[in-house]
Structures are given as structure tokens and as C-alpha cells.
Amino acid sequence: xxxxxxxxxxxxxxxxxxxxxxxxxxxxxxxxxxxxxxxxxxxxxxxxxxxxxxxxxxxxxxxxxxxxxxxxxxxxxxxxxxxxxxxxxxxxxxxxxxxxxxxxxxxxxxxxxxxxxxxxxxxxxxxxxxxxxxxxxxxxxxxxxxxxxxxxxxxxxxxxxxxxxxxxxxxxxxxxxxxxxxxxxxxxxxxxxxxxxxxxxxxxxxxxxxxxxxxxxxxxxxxxxxxxxxxxxxxxxxxxxxxxxxxxxxxxxxxxxxxxxxxxxxxxxxxxxxxxxxxxxxxxxxxxxxxxxxxxxxxxxxxxxxxxxxxxxxxxxxxxxxxxxxxxxxxxxxxxxxxxxxxxxxxxxxxxxxxx
Amino acid sequence: xxxxxxxxxxxxxxxxxxxxxxxxxxxxxxxxxxxxxxxxxxxxxxxxxxxxxxxxxxxxxxxxxxxxxxxxxxxxxxxxxxxxxxxxxxxxxxxxxxxxxxxxxxxxxxxxxxxxxxxxxxxxxxxxxxxxxxxxxxxxxxxxxxxxxxxxxxxxxxxxxxxxxxxxxxxxxxxxxxxxxxxxxxxxxxxxxxxxxxxxxxxxxxxxxxxxxxxxxxxxxxxxxxxxxxxxxxxxxxxxxxxxxxxxxxxxxxxxxxxxxxxxxxxxxxxxxxxxxxxxxxxxxxxxxxxxxxxxxxxxxxxxxxxxx
Numbered sequence: 277x278x279x280x281x282x283x284x285x286x287x288x289x290x291x292x293x294x295x296x297x298x299x300x301x302x303x304x305x306x307x308x309x310x311x312x313x314x315x316x317x318x319x320x321x322x323x324x325x326x327x328x329x330x331x332x333x334x335x336x337x338x339x340x341x342x343x344x345x346x347x348x349x350x351x352x353x354x355x356x357x358x359x360x361x362x363x364x365x366x367x368x369x370x371x372x373x374x375x376x377x378x379x380x381x382x383x384x385x386x387x388x389x390x391x392x393x394x395x396x397x398x399x400x401x402x403x404x405x406x407x408x409x410x411x412x413x414x415x416x417x418x419x420x421x422x423x424x425x426x427x428x429x430x431x432x433x434x435x436x437x438x439x440x441x442x443x444x445x446x447x448x449x450x451x452x453x454x455x456x457x458x459x460x461x462x463x464x465x466x467x468x469x470x471x472x473x474x475x476x477x478x479x480x481x482x483x484x485x486x487x488x489x490x491x492x493x494x495x496x497x498x499x500x501x502x503x504x505x506x507x508x509x510x511x512x513x514x515x516x517x518x519x520x521x522x523x524x525x526x527x528x529x530x531x532x533x534x535x536x537x538x539x540x541x542x543x544x545x546x547x548x549x550x551x552x553x554x555x556x557x558x559x560x561x562x563x564x565x566x567x568x569x570x571x572x573x574x575x576x577x578x579x580x581x582x583x584x585x586x587x588x589x590x591x592x593x594x595x596x597x598x599x600x601x602x603x604x605x606x607x608x609x610x611x612x613x614x615x616x617x618x619x620x621x622x623x624x625x626x627x628x629x630x631x632x
Numbered sequence: 633x634x635x636x637x638x639x640x641x642x643x644x645x646x647x648x649x650x651x652x653x654x655x656x657x658x659x660x661x662x663x664x665x666x667x668x669x670x671x672x673x674x675x676x677x678x679x680x681x682x683x684x685x686x687x688x689x690x691x692x693x694x695x696x697x698x699x700x701x702x703x704x705x706x707x708x709x710x711x712x713x714x715x716x717x718x719x720x721x722x723x724x725x726x727x728x729x730x731x732x733x734x735x736x737x738x739x740x741x742x743x744x745x746x747x748x749x750x751x752x753x754x755x756x757x758x759x760x761x762x763x764x765x766x767x768x769x770x771x772x773x774x775x776x777x778x779x780x781x782x783x784x785x786x787x788x789x790x791x792x793x794x795x796x797x798x799x800x801x802x803x804x805x806x807x808x809x810x811x812x813x814x815x816x817x818x819x820x821x822x823x824x825x826x827x828x829x830x831x832x833x834x835x836x837x838x839x840x841x842x843x844x845x846x847x848x849x850x851x852x853x854x855x856x857x858x859x860x861x862x863x864x865x866x867x868x869x870x871x872x873x874x875x876x877x878x879x880x881x882x883x884x885x886x887x888x889x890x891x892x893x894x895x896x897x898x899x900x901x902x903x904x905x906x907x908x909x910x911x912x913x914x915x916x917x918x919x920x921x922x923x924x925x926x927x928x929x930x931x932x933x934x935x936x937x938x939x940x941x
Contacts, residue, residue, distance in 0.1 A: 424859060424863075429913070435905050605735075615718050
């Protein structure tokens with residue numbers, strides 16, 4: 277018996293939609309088996325991580341809070357990945373955005389007015405863009421691989437964060453804790469529904485996904501990004517500048533990651549703290565792929581990954597599953613999705629050996 | 633600078649360079665076969681936690697290293713299967729491997745937090761390792777000599793053996809290699825497995841050679857720096873050695889600058905800690921200024937191979 281792969285003339289649209297769902301289901305099955313082998317309550321782990329956040333309505337607000345940054349960063353990354361530009365340093369741009377927004381908040385701490393939050397938002401986006409500026413410059417001018425440069429700068433961003441909150445930005449009233457002062461009332465995101473923890477980040481995330489969808493499907497820019505990514509020669513022939521596209525997609529993904537940083541620091545945290553880098557920038561890479569690099573897909577995938585985060589916390593308290601297990605589930609999901617890609621692009625033929 | 637301090641710096645530098653050198657040597661062979669595995673960081677973390685666990689439970693660092701190499705090779709097979717047998721995107725799969733390694737090591741390592749092991753020190757007699765001058769040659773972990781031996785071994789394999797020639801041919805022109813009867817996929821499976829083993833052993837250097845305890849995410853991006861080193865070396869093992877020691881020196885400067893005090897105090901420790909990452913970017917820039925990267929990179933790097941029949 278022999279297995280042969282034959283390339284399909286066109287990628288299967290049916291499989292393109294089916295494989296992410298298949299990957300999530302297989303992750304649950306495989307996860308239950310693997311964690312049972314590791315000596316945990318495997319079925320319980322899958323139930324708590326994937327189902328409890330959905331069935332328990334008290335957890336829905338947590339989902340909205342966790343999904344927002346994942347979606348905002350994921351949308352930006354997916355646009356870049358479409359163009360074959362691999363920004364994997366979104367975590368650094370998220371931190372830089374959070375720091376820039378914090379800087380603006382500290383600068384305007386004595387002021388009041390509705391305009392403070394938009395100012396912080398702009399600062400956040402500029403911070404994220406600044407952090408992606410060097411990778412973009414080096415990629416377009418010198419063809420230096422953006423994967424390594426964007427990732428290296430993430431570690432630098434973490435050091436910058438530590439320097440600022442252990443040093444010049446440390447609150448004088450925090451009893452030695454490395455953190456900034458609390459933001460004032462005008463610098464904190466408003467709550468959307470009274471009595472919940474859902475702040476303006478969640479609706480902004482939905483809005484960004486819808487806007488990105490319209491831009492990517494209806495505008496020339498969307499077409500340009502897709503062409504540069506899938507057919508660079510045709511793009512060049514068609515007059516699309518590759519370098520301009522790289523600049524744009526990197527600035528967009530950096531700016532959105534920065535905005536996500538601002539929304540986190542002005543939202544759930546209300547100040548800059550050492551726990552600020554929570555790995556959203558890395559998880560958003562999985563979100564982008566699971567969402568098939570499509571803004572609406574990213575929206576759904578962001579919620580799925582948020583479920584695993586919230587469910588991980590549930591599983592930690594109810595069945596004592598270490599929080600790190602979530603990362604393993606997420607990685608498994610991405611592996612299975614990538615394995616499923618073969619079904620999108622190839623026909624699999626099983627050939628039985630015939631006797632001569 | 634006194635001779636004692638110089639020797640101490642050299643010994644620290646060599647130690648700090650060894651994990652980078654091992655992981656980068658493995659990745660060099662992988663890339664020579666035409667495959668780009670971005671999962672080095674994940675494989676290092678896997679090796680680090682397995683190496684620690686086995687050393688802690690058996691008390692035998694040799695077993696720890698063997699287990700780390702085996703574990704690294706095992707997880708690299710996930711990458712190999714997805715990219716070589718199922719033609720998955722190499723960049724995305726490599727990233728997934730890093731996320732996997734981070735999750736696996738964090739989960740598996742929790743049980744070992746706060747537990748001490750002994751550093752895997754030199755096996756030479758005391759009169760050599762304590763000698764004020766000679767210790768520069770003898771006061772190293774066996775892992776250091778292993779890494780130096782591997783520089784020679786990889787170099788010899790790639791350029792002086794038939795198998796090495798086949799591996800390079802597969803990386804330079806996969807379809808030609810296939811048409812004259814070599815199995816591109818098998819060669820690449822072997823190369824990826826070797827890369828996984830080396831990254832696993834490199835990861836085990838962190839608890840065995842540098843800090844004798846388990847800390848989550850202890851590799852701190854060294855796997856990515858190893859990837860940059862391969863580019864820096866222009867895919868030549870001997871230049872890799874120079875590059876790895878240069879980075880080891882930069883990492884060592886942080887330690888000694890803090891201890892030296894004086895003028896060094898003005899520079900915040902966070903800047904020292906950022907230096908290896910900034911230096912990596914600088915090195916990538918210098919290389920692309922010097923010569924076109926594409927000229928020395930294996931021609932089939934990162935491209936999937938789909939047999940035509």
C-alpha cells in the first residue's frame with residue numbers, strides 16, 4: 277500500500293473552513309488522552325478548559341476581556357501573514373504600546389477630559405509602530421529577516437518595561453512595589469455594561485475585525501496584500517510595490533498590537549505592572565492561523581483561544597490542573613491545524629499494491 | 633585587568649556560549665539540508681526540562697544529557713512529519729514547535745521548581761582545574777569539549793564525507809538529488825532529528841552548566857539567537873564557533889560589569905540584559921551589508937519538496 281498526495285488545482289474551500297473546526301475537536305480528543313496518560317484527569321481537563329467557560333454564564337465576561345487583545349493583535353498579524361510578512365514580535369509591540377500609553381497617562385495625570393483616552397490610544401498605536409519600525413526598515417532596505425529582528429525586540433521591550441517601572445516610573449506611594457501610580461478616572465476605559473468587567477476593549481475588537489474584513493475584501497489595498505503574498509511576481513508586474521506593502525502591513529500589525537497594549541493598561545490593569553506581558557502577542561499567532569488569516573475567522577478564533585485561557589483558570593481551581601497545560605493545548609491545536617492543511621491543498625490517494 | 637580575572641571571564645564566556653553553539657550547529661545541518669526549523673527555542677526548552685528531570689532523579693548528568701538529546705530529537709519529529717510528510721508551512725510549524733516546547737517545559741517543570749541539582753563540572757583532576765593558568769584549558773564541563781568536538785565533526789561530515797555531500801546536494805537542488813536516486817525526505821528527516829538532538833543537549837546546558845535549577849523559560853530566547861548565528865556564520869561550522877563565543881562574551885559582560893561597578897554602574901542592568909538581543913540585530917545588519925545573504929544560503933532553504941512521481 278502506498279499513500280500519494282496529488283496537488284489540487286485549487287485549494288478546497290470546504291476544507292479551509294472544516295479543518296479549523298476539526299483541529300479544535302481533535303485537540304479535545306487527543307488532549308483528553310495525552311493528559312490521562314500524564315496522570316491528570318484528562319476528560320475533566322477538556323471539560324473544564326473547553327466547555328465550562330461556555331456553559332457557565334458567569335464566565336462570559338471573562339471571555340470578552342481575554343478575547344479582545346487576542347482579536348486586535350490577531351487581525352493585525354493575519355494581514356501581515358497574508359502578505360508573507362512574518363511579524364512574530366507582536367508581544368514586544370504590545371508592551372511598547374502599553375508603555376507609550378502609560379507615558380501619556382503619566383504626562384496628563386493632572387488633567388481631566390474625554391480626550392485623554394484617545395490621546396493614550398494614539399500613543400499606544402505609535403508605540404507599537406515604533407517597535408516595528410526597525411524590523412520594517414531593515415527588511416525593506418537591507419532584506420534582513422523580520423522574524424528574528426521583531427522577536428529580538430520583544431526581549432528588549434521587556435527589559436525597557438522593567439527599567440521604567442523599577443526606576444523612573446515607580447510610584448512613590450506603592451511601598452516599594454514596582455508599578456506606576458493608578459491612572460485617573462478619565463484615563464480608565466469605561467465599562468460597557470454596568471456591573472460587569474467588560475470594558476470598551478471588547479466592542480473595539482469587534483469593530484476592528486469588521487473594518488479589517490471590509491478593507492481586505494473590498495479595497496485595492498486588500499487585493500495588493502493578497503497578491504504580494506501569493507504571487508509576488510504578478511504583484512510586481514501589476515505595479516504594486518513590495519516594499520510599500522511590507523511597510524504598511526508591519527505598521528498596521530504593530531499599531532494594532534500597540535493599541536491592544538493601551539486597552540489592556542487602561543482597562544483591566546489601570547496602571548503599568550510587571551505582569552503586563554501576558555503572552556497575548558504570541559497566542560495571537562495561533563489566533564491568526566486558526567482564523568485562517570481572515571478577519572472574521574480571527575474574531576471567532578480569538579474567542580476560542582480566550583475560552584482555553586478562561587477554562588485553564590477554571591481547571592486550575594477545580595481539578596488542580598497546572599496553568600501551563602493551556603499552552604500545551606494551544607500548541608496541539610496549531611499542530612493539528614497545520615497537519616490538516618494537507619487536506620486543503622492535496623488529494624490523498626491510497627494505492628494498493630497490485631500483483632503483477 | 634589581572635590574569636585571574638581574564639581567565640575567569642574566558643571560562644564564563646565559554647560556558648555561556650556552549651548552549652548556543654550546540655543548538656546552532658544542529659540547526660546549521662538542518663538548514664544545509666534545505667529545511668528551516670524555527671522551533672529551536674522549543675526544542676531547547678524541551679531538552680532543558682528533560683535533562684534537568686533525569687539528572688535530578690538519577691543524579692547522573694550523563695544520563696540527563698542523553699535524555700535531553702533524545703527528547704529534542706523526539707519533538708523535532710513532530711516538525712519533520714508535518715513539514716516533510718504533510719508539506720505544512722515550515723515557518724508556522726516551527727513557531728508551533730516553540731509554543732509547544734514552552735508549554736511542555738512549563739507543565740513538566742513545575743514539579744521541579746526550587747529543587748537543586750549539581751552543576752556538571754570538569755572531570756579533570758583538581759590540580760589541573762585549580763591551577764591558576766592551566767584551568768583555562770581544564771576547568772570546563774564535558775559539555776564544552778563535546779561542543780568543540782562537534783564543530784569539528786560537523787565540519788568533517790559536511791565537507792569530507794559522501795553522506796555530507798548528499799545532504800548538501802539535497803539542500804542545494806532537491807529535484808536533482810531526487811532524480812539521481814537519493815531520498816530527499818529521508819535525508820531531511822535525519823537532518824531535522826540531528827538538529828533536534830543538538831538543540832535538546834544545548835537546552836540541557838542551561839541547568840547543567842549555567843544555573844543548577846529549573847526556571848520556567850530559562851533559555852530566554854537563546855534558541856532564536858542560535859538561528860541568527862547560523863545566518864551570521866554563512867552556514868560554516870568554524871565561523872559558527874567564533875560567532876557563538878562572541879555572543880557568550882556579550883552575555884558575560886553583563887555579569888562582570890555589575891561586579892566591576894564604577895563607571896559601569898551608570899548603565900542600567902536592563903540595558904546590559906538587552907545587549908545580546910540588540911547585538912543579534914546589529915550582526916544581522918552587518919551581514920546583509922557585507923554580502924548578499926542569498927549567495928551563501930542553501931538554495932532550497934525553507935521550500936517544501938514534493939516528489940514529482
